[in-house]
Amino acid sequence: MIAGFIGTGSMGSILIEAFIHSGAFNPEQIVASNRTISKVELLAQTYAGLQVARSNREVVTRSDIIFICVKPGEFKKVIDEIKEDVLPSQMVISITSPILIQHLESTLPAKISKIIPSITNYVLSGATLCIHGNRMQPEDQEWLENLLAHISSPIRVSENYTRISSDLSSCGPAFLAYFLQSFINAAVEETGISKEEATLLASEMTLGTGKLLTTGGFDPATLQKRVAVPGGITAEGLRIMDNELVGMFQQVVRATHTKYAEDLEKAEQLLCTKQQPSQEPN
Ligand SMILES: NC(=O)C1=CN([C@@H]2O[C@H](COP(=O)(O)OP(=O)(O)OC[C@H]3O[C@@H](n4cnc5c(N)ncnc54)[C@H](OP(=O)(O)O)[C@@H]3O)[C@@H](O)[C@H]2O)C=CC1
Numbered sequence: 394m395i396a397g398f399i400g401t402g403s404m405g406s407i408l409i410e411a412f413i414h415s416g417a418f419n420p421e422q423i424v425a426s427n428r429t430i431s432k433v434e435l436l437a438q439t440y441a442g443l444q445v446a447r448s449n450r451e452v453v454t455r456s457d458i459i460f461i462c463v464k465p466g467e468f469k470k471v472i473d474e475i476k477e478d479v480l481p482s483q484m485v486i487s488i489t490s491p492i493l494i495q496h497l498e499s500t501l502p503a504k505i506s507k508i509i510p511s512i513t514n515y516v517l518s519g520a521t522l523c524i525h526g527n528r529m530q531p532e533d534q535e536w537l538e539n540l541l542a543h544i545s546s547p548i549r550v551s552e553n554y555t556r557i558s559s560d561l562s563s564c565g566p567a568f569l570a571y572f573l574q575s576f577i578n579a580a581v582e583e584t585g586i587s588k589e590e591a592t593l594l595a596s597e598m599t600l601g602t603g604k605l606l607t608t609g610g611f612d613p614a615t616l617q618k619r620v621a622v623p624g625g626i627t628a629e630g631l632r633i634m635d636n637e638l639v640g641m642f643q644q645v646v647r648a649t650h651t652k653y654a655e656d657l658e659k660a661e662q663l664l665c666t667k668q669q670p671s672q673e674p675n
């Protein structure tokens with residue numbers, strides 16, 4: 394089994410490294426190309442045996458499964474380059490949310506899935522969202538999800554909910570990190586605690602909270618209730634958040650969906666497909 398990667402930017406390289414670290418693939422089983430080839434060469438220096446491809450077509454002809462890890466605006470060029478070489482027996486997996494399954498199935502003869510990874514997959518954690526096309530048979534779907542289980546919890550989602558699922562799973566780490574950075578900065582400014590100590594405490598707290606919410610039997614509401622003892626300190630902090638953050642997350646969700654609608658429109662124009670996707674309610 395050879396896995397090909399087209400695009401080794403932030404997420405392409407995270408997926409490659411996660412697959413290697415998890416033991417899902419040996420470096421010899423990976424072939425990769427990137428517009429700026431030095432990025433792949435660097436990966437090959439780190440992981441001896443990883444194969445550097447000099448073109449996207451070379452990745453396709455040498456792989457059984459191909460991950461396309463480029464941004465939406467770069468997609469058309471990649472598809473045009475590879476479409477003559479892609480075979481019906483191959484799996485083509487896109488990680489680019491506004492490129493719809495219908496876009497891919499109408500341009501490539503392969504078995505198509507879309508997955509939305511998360512930076513958390515770098516530490517073999519978090520979810521990978523899975524949306525399978527019609528050509529992916531149940532056994533293909535199971536095979537792909539078993540592969541993704543090496544680096545994440547694969548979770549099937551409806552394509553209609555791609556954006557909000559991805560907001561939570563893939564944008565979420567940045568949103569949470571923003572929250573933590575603001576908390577840490579305030580701690581340093583207001584009390585003089587060192588940034589290093591505040592960061593260590595906040596990071597350990599985040600790890601523990603994640604465990605409570607995934608395997609510890611808590612949901613966000615019960616967790617708050619358990620920590621915020623009546624008449625205690627936490628309740629004072631939550632009171633401020635209740636006042637200050639009202640409506641903020643609604644605005645965040647609306648903003649990501651507005652951008653997504655723009656990206657979908659551009660992808661439609663770029664790839665010239667006719668059918669319109671149904672949009673999830675906000
Ligand atoms: N970052 C994240 O946390 C997540 C990202 N994604 C999605 O992954 C996709 C990629 O994002 P990300 O990795 O962050 O973006 P990057 O810009 O870091 O990576 C994109 C890569 O694609 C390469 N590239 C562009 N055009 C071509 C081409 N024609 N042939 C080969 N390689 C090409 C770029 O090369 P060059 O080095 O020349 O720029 C770059 O390395 C996006 O659609 C994003 O939405 C999904 C989930 C999470």
Ligand SMILES: O=C(O)[C@@H]1CCC=N1
Nearest residue numbers: 490559560563564565
């Ligand atoms: O910011 C972005 O566009 C991508 C999508 C999910 C995470 N990062």
